[in-house]
Amino acid sequence: MxxxxxxxxxxxxxxxxxxxxxxxxxxxxxxxxxxxxxxxxxxxxxxxxxxFFPDLAAAKDPAPLSIAISSEPASLNPHKKRVVSDQMLATQMFDELITSDNNWKIIPSLVEGWSNPDELTWIFKLRRNVRFHNGDLLTSRDVIFSIDRIRSKYKEYAGSFTTVDSYEIIDDYTFKIKTIKPDGLLLTKLTWIFIVPEKYIKTAGETEFEKNPIGSGPYKFVSGNTKKLQLKLNDNYWKTPAGIKDVIIQYVPQADQYQALLNGSVDIVSGISSDEFEKLKSNPEFHAVYVESSMFYYLGMDVKREKTPKVELDQNPFCNQKVRLAVAKAIDLDEINKAVFNSLAVPASQIANNLVFGFNPEIKIEERNIEKAKSLMKEAGYESGFKVVLNTPLGSREKIAHMLARQLSNINIQVQVQPVETKLFWNSIFKEDHEFSFFLAGWGVDRSMDRTLGQLFASRTGETQGKINFTMYSNPRVDELINLANGEKNEDKQQKYFQEAVAVIMSDKPVIPLFSIPAFYGLSKRVEWNPPIDPVIQIKYIKFMENKNSLLDSLKGIFK
Incomplete structure (x- = not known):
């Protein structure tokens, strides 16, 4: 039937x-x-x-690109904090006067050209027809307003203008800077100087600008805050527009980033561990990318205060150079590198690599020598050791901190590791008289030693120099060498000044360089990106993978 x-x-x-x-x-x-x-x-x-055409039928704008950052930025104001997380937001919405390529070579940005008619005068020409996101033209008035704003309110960026005597508008697209003395590094200092709109800020006010920032960069602010930010492509960008229309940048604690990638909450993570990186390498649903970065981890000590907050002694032992050298000689970098980075980090002799102008190749990494370290502790009067708190931001540095604590117990230094929420850590350590005696921190280097020396190691004699000198280190010879380098236009002489300054600092040991750390990135399968050495992610270089199942491919499949 x-x-x-x-x-x-x-x-x-x-x-x-x-x-x-x-x-x-x-x-x-x-x-x-x-x-x-x-x-x-x-x-x-x-x-x-x-x-017949399932991909065509389902075709629509892709979901926004979602990027996880492991440190919550302090502000949407591009001049407020000079740290990676804040610069990461700023570089999407704002443009620099001058920038550098992936090899750290200085190239034009908003400024399309410059001349140096005498040793104290610089003339800069701006690009024409660059517009802010609200349609206003970007002119010399906005540049001068931005420089004034930085110098009067934002000291972390104001260090770029320590040699500047005056600046003035010549016309709408030309401005002049005069320096107190010759400054061969002025162009380098003008990188990361973001230009903001004078008219909008004066009309709307600073508070409104921080809530609804307007720049001239490749992406426009849509909504959000420092925890989660939504951006939209600037279709009228003066350069070739980026390829991705909608972007979300969100703060995701380092410990949660790997899982956020796996469950599809984000497309890009940069805070994963080496173990998580290895797991992603064998997962066909994701891309695992590793690059050597310009980020360094270092151990810092309070070398100034006679009584330091987190050492259980009346006298600060870190004021003694022999104690600092003993700490360096007690550290086993290879053990930490293997356990934390799968031996992919590069042990550091200084806070720079050989790509940085001013790197000193004569300085060697301190070799581990426990007996020598014990001898130095005895000579310094601390044979019995002491107790100290080691502070570090939450995240990948915690494991390093605990390993350092165990290693330093070999010379009777009893270390209590005290992790601090990342934003709180940086807000605290930036205070003039912060509470950290012993800390594990990070620093991203530039193409030149100028900023590293001027910010981390110059004496805190003014409001701009030594602004990030968390160790409170001061050496008149280092200050002199920094000033000599800043005033020198001959690059060979300039480099020698930098190298000597680095040699003095590494002998004094206010910090102990640990590693140039690798950057481990996890990407969703739809993302195509080759990260540069710079840890600041620039979305304009990221693409979505092309859809291979095009209409033509579908037709070929039907009629072949």
């Missing part, structure tokens, strides 16, 4: 097909012709794309 029924169904289907195929012209009723055409068009318009 089933066979007979199946035969009947087949025969019925064949008859229906033949009817539509050969009898259509025989239909005499215009009414039925109209109904047939309507049904046929409706069915083919709905069904054919989904049957």
């Amino acid at each position: 089933h066979t007979a029924f199946n035969r009947l169904v087949v025969e019925s289907n064949q008859k229906v097909f033949c009817f539509f195929k050969s009898k259509f012209d025989a239909l005499r009723s215009e009414y039925f012709k109209t109904v047939f055409i309507f049904i046929f068009c409706l069915s083919t318009s709905v069904l054919l794309p989904s049957i």
Whole structure:
């Protein structure tokens, strides 16, 4: 019976097909012709794309690119904090006067050219027809306003202008800077100087600007705050527009980033561990990318205060150079590197690598020597050791901190590791008289030693120099060498000044360089990106993977 029924169904289907195929012209009723055409068009318009071109039928704008950052930025104000997380937000919405390429070579940005008619004068030409996101033209007035704003309010960036005597508008697209003394590093200092709109800020006010920032960069602010920020492509960008339309940047604690990538909450993570990186390498649903970065980890000590907050002694032992050297000689970098970075980090002799102008190749990494370290502790009067708290931001540095604590117990230094929420850590340590005696921190180097020396190691003699000198280190010779380098236009002489300053600092040991750390990135399968050495992610270089199942491919598949 089933066979007979199946035969009947087949025969019925064949008859229906033949009817539509050969009898259509025989239909005499215009009414039925109209109904047939309507049904046929409706069915083919709905069904054919989904049957033959599923990718075409589902085609729509892709979901926003979602990027996780492991440190919450302090502000949407591009001049407020000079740290990676804040610069990461700023570089999407704002443009620099001058920038550098992936090899750290200085190249034009908003400034398209410059001249140096005498040793104290610089003339800069701005690009024409660059507009802020609200449509206002970017002119020399905005540049001068931005420089004034930085120098008067934001000391972390104001260090770029320590040699500047005056600056003035020549015309809408030309401005002049005069320096107190020759400054061969002025162009380098003008990188990361973001230009903000004078008219908008003066009209709306600073508070409104921080809530709804307007720049001239590749992406526009849509909504959000430092925890989660939504951006939209600037279609009128003066450079070639980026390839991704919508972006979300969100703060995700380092410990949660790997899982956030796996569950599809984000497309890019940069805070994963080496173990998580290895797992991603074997997962075909993701891309695992590793690059050597310009980020360094270092151990810092309070070398100034006689009584330091987190050491259980009346006298600060870190004021003694022999104690600092003993700490360096007690550390086993290879053990930490293997355990934390799968031996992919590069042990550091100084807070720079050989790509940095001013790197000193004569300085060697301190070799581990426990007996020598014990001898130094005895000579310094601390043979019995002491107790100290080691502070570090939450995240990847915690494991390093605990390993350092164990290693330093070999010379009777009893270390209590005290991790601090990342934003709180940086807000605390930036205070003039912060509470950290012993800390594990990070620093991203530039193409030149100028900023590293001027910010981390110059004496805190003014409001700009030594602003990030968390160790409170001070050496008149280092200050002199920094000033000599800043005033020298001959690069060979300039480099020698930097190298000597580095040698003095590494002998004094206010910090102990640990590693140039590798950057481990996890990417969703739809993302195509080759991260540079710079840890600041620039979205304009990121793409979505091209859809291989194009309409042409589908047609080929049907008619081959």
